[in-house]
Amino acid sequence: MPSELILKYMREEHLPHIWCPGCGHGILMRNVAQAIKNLGIDQEKVCLVSGIGCASRAAGYMDFQTMHTTHGRAIAYATGVKMARPDLEVIVIAGDGDCAAIGGNHLIHAARRNIGITVIVFNNDIYGMTGGQYSPTTPHGEFGTTAPYGNIDRPFDIAVLAAGAGASYVAKGTTYHAQQTIKLIENGIKHKGFSLIDCAGICPTYYGRKNKKGGAVEMMRYQRDNTITVEQAAKMTREEKEGKLILGKIAENDFPEFSDEYQKIIDRLKEGK
Amino acid sequence: MTKKLIVNPSWCKGCGICVEFCPKKVLKVVKEKITVVNYDDCIKCGLCELRCPDYAIYIEEVRDEE
Ligand SMILES: Cc1ncc(C[n+]2csc(CCOP(=O)(O)OP(=O)(O)O)c2C)c(N)n1
Ligand code: SF4
Ligand code: SF4
Ligand code: SF4
Ligand SMILES: [Mg+2]
Secondary structure, eight states: OOOHHHHHHBOGGGOSOSSOTTOHHHHHHHHHHHHHHHHTOOGGGEEEEEOSSTGGGHHHHBOSEEEEOOTTOHHHHHHHHHHHOTTSEEEEEEEHHHHHTTTHHHHHHHHHHTOSOEEEEEEOSEETTTTOEEOTTSOTTOOBTTBTTOOOSOOOOHHHHHHHHTOSEEEEEESSOHHHHHHHHHHHHHSSSOEEEEEEOOOIIIIIHHTTOOSHHHHHHHHHHTEEEHHHHHTSOHHHHTTOEEEEEEEEOOOOOHHHHHHHHHHHHHTTO | OEEEEEEOTTTOOOOOHHHHHOTTOOEEEETTEEEESOGGGOOOOOHHHHHOTTOOEEEEEEOOOO
C-alpha cells in the first residue's frame, strides 16, 4: 500500500512509473502533490497540463483534471484552459526542452501577459526522453549525444528569462532540497499572476552518464553541496557562482493578471461603455 | 499517534538515494531492493519519503491502541 499522499493524488494503477531508477522527476512530482495538499485546494479544481518528454508524463500519473498535450505547447493549451475557466488552478509541468526550446515562445508570451497559471519546470539540463541531446539549459562545455565534443552554446537561465519577460512570481528549487522546493511551489500556486518554479532536476541515465557525474546518489550529493540561496548569490561574482545552483525566490510583483483584464473588458462592454 | 516506517520493495528501483541521505543509517539496498536493517535507530524524520523517486518508502501515522 502506498502512502496516503500518493493514494490521493496519483493514479496508483499506473505506478510504479516508467522513469529510470533515481530519476529526479519522481521526487519533483511528489513535491507538486505535497504542495497542492498543503494548500488544501479541491482536487477537482486543479487542471494539470503537460507537453511531451519524460517530465511531461507526470500528467498521466497525477490524479487531477489532466491534459497530456503536444511537445512545447503545454503553456498554450493551459492559456486556453485558464481563459475558458479562470476559476481553475491551472498548473503546467514541463521539461527544459519542452519549456525553453520548442516552447520558448509560448513561455515568454505567457509571462509577458501575466496569465494566472503556474509552470513547474523539471529542469534536468537535457532531453531525457529522446536520448540525451543537449537542451537550452545544458551548461557550456558539458556533453550530450548532440554535443559529443562539448556544448558550445551558452545556456538560458529559465527563471531569469521568465522574470525578464514579465512573470510575476519566479523561484528556483532543486531536487535535493525537497522541503524548500515544496514551499516555493506552494507560493507559486498561491500567487495570482504567471508563476514559474524552475527546479534543478536529475537525469542519471543521460545527463549523469554523458557528463561522468555518477549516478543518482552522486548527482543528489552534488546538489546538496553546491546550492546557494538567492541572498548568498547576490553577494557573489559571476565566477564564484559558476557551477552553483540557486535556491529561493527570484521575483515577485503584483502585475495585472490577464484573465482578470479580459473579464474587465467584458464587464465594461456589457455596461455599454 | 505513533509513526511507522513502511517500505514497499515492489515499487523500489534500488537507486540508493534514501540509503545515502538517511541520517541514522537505517536502510540498505539488498539485491536491488530497499531493506530496513536498523529499524530501532529510525527517528521517523521522513527524509527518505521526501526523496524517494518511486514512493517505495514512507512514514505512516497509526492510531495507538487503547
Ligand atoms: C514537435 C516535436 N518535436 C520533437 C519531438 C521529440 N521530443 C520528444 S520529447 C523531446 C525533448 C524532451 O526533453 P525535455 O523537455 O527536457 O524533457 P525530459 O525528457 O528531459 O524530461 C523531444 C525533442 C516531439 N515529440 N515533437
Ligand atoms: S531518461 Fe533521464 S529524465 Fe528520462 S526517465 Fe530516465 S533519468 Fe529520468
Ligand atoms: S525516517 Fe529518517 S531515520 Fe527513518 S529511515 Fe527514513 S530517513 Fe532514515
Ligand atoms: S529511494 Fe526509493 S527507489 Fe531508491 S532505493 Fe530508496 S526506496 Fe528504493
Ligand atoms: Mg529535460
